Amino acid sequence: MGEWKIVHFFLDPNQGDVTRRTAYIRYNGPLNGAPSFTIISNRCAHLGCPVQPNGPSFPDQTKSIDTGGGQHVTLIKMLPAGGFGCPCHGGQYDQEGNRTAGPPVRSLDRYEYSIRNGHLILGKTFSVAKVKGSGKDAIIYRYRLAGPGQHITGWEQIFYPLQPPQ
Amino acid sequence: MSAIDERRSQFKKYKEDVKDRGKPFYPYAMFHDTVMSLVVVGVIVGLASVWFYTSGENPDTCGGKDSCLLGPRYSEPADPGTTNFVPRPDWYFYFLFYLLRIFKWPDSVILGTVGIPTILLIIAFALPFLDIRSERRLSRRPVAVVAAILVVISMGELTYKGAVAKEALASEVVAAVPQWAQREGFANDPKAVAGANVFAEGGCTSCHTYLGTGGGNLGAPDLSAEGSKGKGVQGLESYVADPSKFGNTVMPKFGAFASIPAKDAQGKDLGISQLRVLAIFLDASKGPK
Amino acid sequence: MAVSARTRKSARLQRLEAAINYPIDWLEERSGLVGGLRYFLFRKVPGDSNWFHTLGSATLTAFLVQATTGVILAMYYKPEPKTAYASIQHITNDVTLGWLVRGMHKWGASVFIILLFFHMARVFLFGAYKYPRELNWIVGVLLLVMGMAEGFTGYLLPWDQTSYWATVVGINLNGTVPFLGPYIAQFLRGGAEIGPDTLARFYSIHMLLIPGAIFALIGLHLYLVVRLGVSSPPWSKEAAGADWVEEQVTTNGRSGLTQPAARSSWRRNGGDAE
Numbered sequence: 129m130g131e132w133k134i135v136h137f138f139l140d141p142n143q144g145d146v147t148r149r150t151a152y153i154r155y156n157g158p159l160n161g162a163p164s165f166t167i168i169s170n171r172c173a174h175l176g177c178p179v180q181p182n183g184p185s186f187p188d189q190t191k192s193i194d195t196g197g198g199q200h201v202t203l204i205k206m207l208p209a210g211g212f213g214c215p216c217h218g219g220q221y222d223q224e225g226n227r228t229a230g231p232p233v234r235s236l237d238r239y240e241y242s243i244r245n246g247h248l249i250l251g252k253t254f255s256v257a258k259v260k261g262s263g264k265d266a267i268i269y270r271y272r273l274a275g276p277g278q279h280i281t282g283w284e285q286i287f288y289p290l291q292p293p294q
Numbered sequence: 295m296s297a298i299d300e301r302r303s304q305f306k307k308y309k310e311d312v313k314d315r316g317k318p319f320y321p322y323a324m325f326h327d328t329v330m331s332l333v334v335v336g337v338i339v340g341l342a343s344v345w346f347y348t349s350g351e352n353p354d355t356c357g358g359k360d361s362c363l364l365g366p367r368y369s370e371p372a373d374p375g376t377t378n379f380v381p382r383p384d385w386y387f388y389f390l391f392y393l394l395r396i397f398k399w400p401d402s403v404i405l406g407t408v409g410i411p412t413i414l415l416i417i418a419f420a421l422p423f424l425d426i427r428s429e430r431r432l433s434r435r436p437v438a439v440v441a442a443i444l445v446v447i448s449m450g451e452l453t454y455k456g457a458v459a460k461e462a463l464a465s466e467v468v469a470a471v472p473q474w475a476q477r478e479g480f481a482n483d484p485k486a487v488a489g490a491n492v493f494a495e496g497g498c499t500s501c502h503t504y505l506g507t508g509g510g511n512l513g514a515p516d517l518s519a520e521g522s523k524g525k526g527v528q529g530l531e532s533y534v535a536d537p538s539k540f541g542n543t544v545m546p547k548f549g550a551f552a553s554i555p556a557k558d559a560q561g562k563d564l565g566i567s568q569l570r571v572l573a574i575f576l577d578a579s580k581g582p583k
Numbered sequence: 584m585a586v587s588a589r590t591r592k593s594a595r596l597q598r599l600e601a602a603i604n605y606p607i608d609w610l611e612e613r614s615g616l617v618g619g620l621r622y623f624l625f626r627k628v629p630g631d632s633n634w635f636h637t638l639g640s641a642t643l644t645a646f647l648v649q650a651t652t653g654v655i656l657a658m659y660y661k662p663e664p665k666t667a668y669a670s671i672q673h674i675t676n677d678v679t680l681g682w683l684v685r686g687m688h689k690w691g692a693s694v695f696i697i698l699l700f701f702h703m704a705r706v707f708l709f710g711a712y713k714y715p716r717e718l719n720w721i722v723g724v725l726l727l728v729m730g731m732a733e734g735f736t737g738y739l740l741p742w743d744q745t746s747y748w749a750t751v752v753g754i755n756l757n758g759t760v761p762f763l764g765p766y767i768a769q770f771l772r773g774g775a776e777i778g779p780d781t782l783a784r785f786y787s788i789h790m791l792l793i794p795g796a797i798f799a800l801i802g803l804h805l806y807l808v809v810r811l812g813v814s815s816p817p818w819s820k821e822a823a824g825a826d827w828v829e830e831q832v833t834t835n836g837r838s839g840l841t842q843p844a845a846r847s848s849w850r851r852n853g854g855d856a857e
Contacts, residue, residue, distance in 0.1 A: 149374065178379060184554075216752065277404075277756070287404070323632055327637050341694070342685075342689070351676055371744070384734055387749075403759065422713065
């Protein structure tokens with residue numbers, strides 16, 4: 129409960145390292161009979177640099193799992209006590225991925241997820257304007273995935289009316 | 295006579311002057327060009343040689359076995375899933391790189407990414423139409439000279455700042471902790487040393503600097519002598535836990551550190567929280583001895 | 584007389600001369616290129632042109648170094664995420680003089696950009712972008728933009744951490760352009776995510792699209808330089824076409840160079856209202 133992991137995985141194992149991605153995942157306890165997770169993308173909402181946890185990670189508590197199909201997942205225990213920070217231009221986020229300081233234009237992107245046969249399956253990424261509350265009770269203001277630096281709320285959103293088809 | 299006629303007659307005179315008093319391109323100007331071109335090729339070969347012979351096959355050996363005067367041959371292979379890398383552009387984009395750090399509010403991001411570069415580019419393209427006088431002597435073009443000096447200074451300043459801009463990676467900062475303890479004189483205090491590790495791992499150096507390490511982002515102060523400000527361990531602890539209570543809305547709240555037990559270098563439980571050791575570390579930071 | 588001078592030469596020399604001249608004349612008759620080259624080489628430049636005027640050809644030299652080394656690198660480089668990094672290592676560490684070719688390309692890029700800026704500064708300080716050379720200034724700025732674009736696209740090719748993440752930021756930067764940004768970013772990536780297509784795309788842009796455009800623009804740039812001539816240094820007492828020269832000369836009591844039509848122009852134009 130409330131435990132964070134740094135999770136490395138491959139979007140498309142066949143294409144190899146170029147699709148390696150990182151997410152920060154927290155188990156929030158059960159919600160409506162199913163386990164609930166917070167899955168935050170490490171892509172900074174400013175210009176896409178890799179966001180880092182503000183807190184210790186424990187590489188000695190690492191789990192590596194092969195889930196078949198070439199997929200290889202690595203989980204590292206960590207504790208982002210001070211939220212997340214981006215080393216490039218100084219963006220700061222809290223534990224829910226809300227921007228607290230610096231240039232990011234919105235909260236950190238998140239992953240959709242589903243649970244199948246006891247496995248956590250990550251789905252598409254989506255953009256988040258902000259998160260109210262925390263953990264499993266959080267209200268997530270969810271938007272279609274937008275590129276880093278692109279506003280999805282506020283008056284600046286008129287600059288980015290359309291996203292190309294994925 | 296209209297301005298354009300005047301310029302035309304001036305250019306006609308230029309053509310006549312060159313015809314009458316000019317020198318042929320070959321061999322005079324071509325000699326200069328050839329010498330200069332050889333210098334250019336020589337400089338490029340020189341740079342390539344210094345770069346190659348001061349670096350090794352492994353990027354890790356830079357700063358150790360190899361001096362890497364002009365940088366390593368290549369950095370580590372690309373890893374899109376990295377959590378500990380800070381990218382940097384080539385030097386001629388440093389000005390843009392630093393511009394992005396200057397515009398540190400969400401509303402102004404677009405000014406740094408698109409606005410200012412676009413304005414600069416439009417001015418560059420439009421220059422011949424902004425400055426339409428035929429006068430070429432610098433002493434009589436004060437606006438142009440001042441503008442040129444300002445552009446050179448600001449671009450130079452931005453490039454310089456981009457070049458020396460510090461960024462901090464937890465893994466690299468942790469390595470600096472023993473040296474901090476030495477210079478600040480708290481090496482014998484295991485709690486302060488544990489606090490320094492929390493400071494290094496906790497992302498504090500994304501913004502703060504400490505004895506020359508750290509990011510210096512968002513206007514965060516240097517903390518090398520924070521302990522000499524008389525806030526006390528208690529005061530520092532409550533400040534770090536929730537800076538917004540003290541009117542600081544930029545700094546994140548680090549109160550969650552209060553629930554993590556602190557351990558010393560040997561892994562022995564110190565019996566107090568990481569927040570507490572962090573405050574002890576800051577209080578012990580009285581500036582380098 | 585030419586004929587009598589020629590008859591004095593031996594028959595062998597005459598035949599040799601004819602053998603050399605024949606292909607030149609052949610080419611000239613069909614293309615006019617020889618006359619063009621002669622015009623280019625023996626055209627007059629202002630008598631006071633100096634070392635500052637070599638910055639343009641120095642930039643051209645740097646570009647030619649880039650083109651040459653680039654062609655050689657392309658023979659060994661493999662633009663695939665799985666192979667790019669290894670092929671760069673192979674070029675640097677194994678291929679004969681590969682380190683020199685790659686080093687020259689890597690550092691030549693910086694030298695090229697620096698020289699572009701120096702050349703631009705020279706043109707600005709000499710006021711050489713003024714009538715009738717406005718168009719050439721614009722072509723020059725376009726070349727600067729192209730040069731920077733070469734730097735951006737080439738930076739990705741080694742496929743190391745620095746290049747990958749700098750490109751991520753660079754693409755996202757383009758993504759913040761109002762309205763078109765998301766589409767520009769999509770185009771640069773060749774998809775929703777950076778992948779093999781991105782690298783192939785950057786490679787193609789870096790070694791086909793932009794260099795082609797740069798060659799064409801340099802051709803135009805040089806054509807305009809030859810057509811319009813280069814500006815004398817503004818401080819020169821013998822500056823070609825400058826009316827202040829005449830001023831100088833009359834006050835010094837020297838004669839020559841007077842052009843009444845342009846005589847008073849600097850007085851009217853020469854205020855501080857820039």
